[in-house]
Amino acid sequence: MLGVRKWQLMKEIFTFFGEKIEADAQIELAKGTSVRNLKRGEQLYCTGEIPTGLHFIRKGLIGLVVSGPTGNEYLIRLAKADQYLGHRSLFAAEEHHATAVALEDTEVVSVSKAIVLRVIETWPKISLLLLEAVSKELKQAELGRVSLADKNVTARIAESILFLKTRYPEHQWTRREIAEFCGSTTPTVIRTLAKLEAEGIIRQEGRIIEILKRATLLQLAENL
Amino acid sequence: MLGVRKWQLMKEIFTFFGEKIEADAQIELAKGTSVRNLKRGEQLYCTGEIPTGLHFIRKGLIGLVVSGPTGNEYLIRLAKADQYLGHRSLFAAEEHHATAVALEDTEVVSVSKAIVLRVIETWPKISLLLLEAVSKELKQAELGRVSLADKNVTARIAESILFLKTRYPEHQWTRREIAEFCGSTTPTVIRTLAKLEAEGIIRQEGRIIEILKRATLLQLAENL
DNA sequence: CGGAGCCTTGAACGGTTTCAAAAGTAGTGG
DNA sequence: CCACTACTTTTGAAACCGTTCAAGGCTCCG
Numbered sequence: 023m024l025g026v027r028k029w030q031l032m033k034e035i036f037t038f039f040g041e042k043i044e045a046d047a048q049i050e051l052a053k054g055t056s057v058r059n060l061k062r063g064e065q066l067y068c069t070g071e072i073p074t075g076l077h078f079i080r081k082g083l084i085g086l087v088v089s090g091p092t093g094n095e096y097l098i099r100l101a102k103a104d105q106y107l108g109h110r111s112l113f114a115a116e117e118h119h120a121t122a123v124a125l126e127d128t129e130v131v132s133v134s135k136a137i138v139l140r141v142i143e144t145w146p147k148i149s150l151l152l153l154e155a156v157s158k159e160l161k162q163a164e165l166g167r168v169s170l171a172d173k174n175v176t177a178r179i180a181e182s183i184l185f186l187k188t189r190y191p192e193h194q195w196t197r198r199e200i201a202e203f204c205g206s207t208t209p210t211v212i213r214t215l216a217k218l219e220a221e222g223i224i225r226q227e228g229r230i231i232e233i234l235k236r237a238t239l240l241q242l243a244e245n246l
Numbered sequence: 247m248l249g250v251r252k253w254q255l256m257k258e259i260f261t262f263f264g265e266k267i268e269a270d271a272q273i274e275l276a277k278g279t280s281v282r283n284l285k286r287g288e289q290l291y292c293t294g295e296i297p298t299g300l301h302f303i304r305k306g307l308i309g310l311v312v313s314g315p316t317g318n319e320y321l322i323r324l325a326k327a328d329q330y331l332g333h334r335s336l337f338a339a340e341e342h343h344a345t346a347v348a349l350e351d352t353e354v355v356s357v358s359k360a361i362v363l364r365v366i367e368t369w370p371k372i373s374l375l376l377l378e379a380v381s382k383e384l385k386q387a388e389l390g391r392v393s394l395a396d397k398n399v400t401a402r403i404a405e406s407i408l409f410l411k412t413r414y415p416e417h418q419w420t421r422r423e424i425a426e427f428c429g430s431t432t433p434t435v436i437r438t439l440a441k442l443e444a445e446g447i448i449r450q451e452g453r454i455i456e457i458l459k460r461a462t463l464l465q466l467a468e469n470l
Numbered sequence: 471c472g473g474a475g476c477c478t479t480g481a482a483c484g485g486t487t488t489c490a491a492a493a494g495t496a497g498t499g500g
Numbered sequence: 501c502c503a504c505t506a507c508t509t510t511t512g513a514a515a516c517c518g519t520t521c522a523a524g525g526c527t528c529c530g
Contacts, residue, residue: 088389090396091469098388113374114381119389146370149377150337156380157338163387164322165312165343170394171429172314175518197477205395210518212478228527229477245315399486421509434486436510453495453508477526487516494509500502 060124082128086120178204181243284348306352310344402428405467
C-alpha cells in the first residue's frame with residue numbers, strides 16, 4: 023500500500039515536471055533537475071553532505087550505508103525503482119546521516135530543493151503523503167532496533183532474506199549485503215545459510231538463494 | 247532546535263484550540279479533545295490499537311515500549327512535557343506499533359484525528375513541521391540501530407545515560423529503564439555503572455546517577 | 471588471463487546473557 | 501506509624517552465542 027501511495031506521489035510530481043518541461047520548450051530537463059547513471063559501488067551522496075534535493079530512482083537499487091565506530095558498515099535503508107531518497111535529510115534540514123551507494127547499476131533523477139518546495143506548495147496534500155512514507159520508515163527502523171536487540175542471528179537472517187527477497191526480488195543479494203542489513207558478519211551469514219540449507223528450508227546454487235519453505239522461515243524469523 | 251519548532255507547532259495548535267474553545271462558550275474542552283492523568287505504569291495506548299488522535303504531554307514523561315519475541319521489553323522512544331505522541335501511527339494510518347506507558351505521573355491532552363486534520367488543513371505549513379520532526383526521529387532510530395549493532399554495552403550505556411540525563415534530566419532513571427533503552431539487561435547495566443563509578447567517571451548515590459567526567463563518558467560512547 | 475571482490479572454512483576467544491537468590495527501597499493501607 | 505507487598509537493585513558463577521582473524525578458493529568482469 024505504501025507503494026501505491028508513493029506511485030501517486032511520483033505521478034503527481036512528474037506530472038508537474040512534465041508541465042514545467044513543456045513550458046521550457048526545448049530544454050531537455052527542467053532547471054533544477056538532473057539525471058545520473060551510477061554503476062554498482064558508486065555513491066549518490068555521502069554522509070555529512072548538505073542535501074541538495076530529492077532523488078528519484080528510475081531503475082536499479084540504492085542502499086543507505088552507515089559505518090559504525092568500529093569500521094563495520096550497515097545497510098539501514100533501501101530504495102528501488104519508483105522510490106525516492108534524500109527526503110529525510112532534506113525535510114529535517116540536516117546533513118545526510120548516511121551514504122547512498124548504488125547496489126546495482128542505477129538511474130537517478132534528482133530534483134532541487136527549490137522545486138520540491140514549490141511542488142509541495144502547489145499540492146499541500148503531498149506533504150501528507152510524505153509524512154505517511156516517513157512514518158512507515160520510522161516504524162521499520164524502530165522495530166528493526168528491537169529485532170536486533172531481541173533476536174538471535176538465525177532469526178534476523180531469516181527475517182532479512184524474507185524481506186529482501188520479497189521486496190527486492192530482482193537483486194542478487196550477496197552474503198555481505200545480508201550481513202550488513204541484519205547487523206551481523208559475512209562468515210556468520212554463510213554458516214547460517216548453510217544450516218538452513220541442511221534443514222531443507224532454503225536452497226543455495228552458487229550465489230543464488232532460493233526459499234523452499236517460506237512458512238518455516240517465517241516462523242524462524244518471528245520466534246526466538 | 248527541534249524543541250523550538252515543536253513549541254511553535256504546539257503554540258499554533260493550542261491557539262487554534264483556544265479560539266475553538268471560546269467559540270464553544272461554556273464547554274470546558276472543545277469537542278474531540280480530552281485530558282487524562284496517568285500514574286506511573288499506566289498506559290495511554292497499546293500496541294495494535296487504532297490511533298484515535300494526537301497526544302500532547304503537558305507534564306511528566308511517557309515511554310514507547312515494544313516487547314520482543316523473547317518477552318524482553320524495549321524503550322524505543324520518549325516524550326516529555328511539550329512533546330507529542332501517537333503521530334507516527336496516525337499519519338502512517340497504521341495500528342500503534344508500541345505501547346505508550348507513563349514513566350512518571352503524567353498529564354496528557356488528546357486531540358481527535360478529525361481536529362488534527364482540520365488544523366493541518368487550516369495551516370498547511372504545520373505538516374512541514376511534522377515532517378521535520380518525524381524525519382529527525384527517523385534519523386535517531388536508524389543511528390540507534392547502528393549503535394546497537396556496532397557498539398559494546400559499555401559504549402551504549404555511556405551513550406544512553408548521557409542522552410537520557412541531558413534530555414530528560416528531571417526523571418529518575420532506573421537501571422531497568424536504562425537497560426530497556428539501550429537494548430541490554432538490568433544486571434549488565436548495574437555492573438557497567440559500578441565499573442564507571444570505580445573509574446571516577448560517574449557517581450552513584452543510591453538510585454541517583456551523577457556524571458562527573460562528561461568528556462570521558464562521551465569518548466566512551468563514541469569509541470568502541 | 472589477471473585481478474578485485476566475494477565466498478568459505480577452522481579454531482579460539484571474549485563479552486553478555488542467563489538464572490537464581492538475597493537485600494534494599496518505595497509506596498500502600500490498616 | 502508500622503507492617504506488608506511489590507518492585508528494584510545487587511552479586512555470583514556458568515554457559516553460550518557470535519565475532520574475530522586468517523588463509524584459501526571461487527567467480528565475475530575487464
